[in-house]
Amino acid sequence: MAIHLGANQYGKAESRVVRIYRDTARHQIRDLNVSSALRGRFEDAHTTGDQGDVLPTDTQKNTAFAFAKEKGVGAIEDFALTLGGHFIDATPAADGARIEIEEYPWERIPVDGAGHDHSFVRSGSGTRTTVVNVEGRGDDRTAYVVSGIRDLVVLKSTGSEFHGFLKDKYTTLAETDDRILATSLVARWRYDHTDVDWDKSYDEIKSLLLEQFARIHSLALQQTLYGMGEAVLQQHPEVAEIKFSAPNKHHFLVDLSPFGVENPGEVFIAADRPYGLIEATVVRDDASDPGSAWLAVPGFC
Numbered sequence: 093m094a095i096h097l098g099a100n101q102y103g104k105a106e107s108r109v110v111r112i113y114r115d116t117a118r119h120q121i122r123d124l125n126v127s128s129a130l131r132g133r134f135e136d137a138h139t140t141g142d143q144g145d146v147l148p149t150d151t152q153k154n155t156a157f158a159f160a161k162e163k164g165v166g167a168i169e170d171f172a173l174t175l176g177g178h179f180i181d182a183t184p185a186a187d188g189a190r191i192e193i194e195e196y197p198w199e200r201i202p203v204d205g206a207g208h209d210h211s212f213v214r215s216g217s218g219t220r221t222t223v224v225n226v227e228g229r230g231d232d233r234t235a236y237v238v239s240g241i242r243d244l245v246v247l248k249s250t251g252s253e254f255h256g257f258l259k260d261k262y263t264t265l266a267e268t269d270d271r272i273l274a275t276s277l278v279a280r281w282r283y284d285h286t287d288v289d290w291d292k293s294y295d296e297i298k299s300l301l302l303e304q305f306a307r308i309h310s311l312a313l314q315q316t317l318y319g320m321g322e323a324v325l326q327q328h329p330e331v332a333e334i335k336f337s338a339p340n341k342h343h344f345l346v347d348l349s350p351f352g353v354e355n356p357g358e359v360f361i362a363a364d365r366p367y368g369l370i371e372a373t374v375v376r377d378d379a380s381d382p383g384s385a386w387l388a389v390p391g392f393c
């Protein structure tokens with residue numbers, strides 16, 4: 093019976109790296125969740141137990157914390173590219189490194205009309221993400237960057253319809269020209285290259301996604317997502333494609349007629365489960381080769 097090792101990767105997941113900049117009394121905070129994984133020629137580690145090629149996951153974790161001090165934490169994409177390149181250089185058997193970083197956003201607490209110098213409140217509008225895959229050495233080095241946002245919870249209280257859908261004997265859904273549309277959006281976009289002002293690009297894409305969600309008169313979540321993605325590709329040449337995963341957070345109108353009370357779109361029950369799950373990719377016809385960009389990105393995106 094012939095058996096061999098298939099695809100594998102190993103690393104340290106979810107190092108919670110908090111970097112405070114305290115050069116002045118007005119502190120700054122970067123709050124990260126860093127995961128690293130190496131892939132390559134690690135057969136011996138698995139088949140014979142020889143760990144000579146393995147840079148320990150503990151070392152990978154230590155490096156994330158040390159780099160936060162030594163190199164500083166700027167845009168998460170830059171931090172991930174630096175870590176990924178370093179891990180390949182430090183590990184001769186590694187062919188690729190995958191660095192995933194989430195950044196939790198903090199805002200200054202307003203005190204006496206101004207943001208406090210060193211007190212912060214976690215802000216609620218989504219978590220910034222990046223997945224960076226670095227491959228090769230020296231001149232052959234390639235890097236793929238997929239950035240995004242998750243847990244971006246948005247709702248329209250009108251301006252959303254859903255009708256004209258296919259019906260069969262199990263269809264009970266009423267057609268509507270006025271419903272609540274709500275989702276907790278996951279969006280990930282693949283950059284075409286790495287010569288990008290990451291913070292500016294992220295801020296603009298996030299604003300654009302929100303603005304489009306607000307502007308688009310929705311005929312379905314599918315149409316809203318496509319419109320949001322189309323706008324990003326039109327206005328951001330640095331983005332090759334964008335993927336969305338959007339739970340349709342149903343809000344059902346409550347029937348108050350048993351109590352003799354009318355309910356013209358005012359009282360809803362927010363259902364937890366089940367939920368529609370609408371997922372889509374919007375991509376340029378001439379998009380660059382994704383290479384390993386989406387490697388080990390879990391789920392649809």
Ligand SMILES: O=c1[nH]c(=O)c2[nH]c(=O)[nH]c2[nH]1
Pocket residue numbers: 254265311312313314340368370
């Ligand atoms: O925006 C929607 N898309 C659907 O595919 C769908 N299906 C459904 O029952 N409600 C909705 N809403």
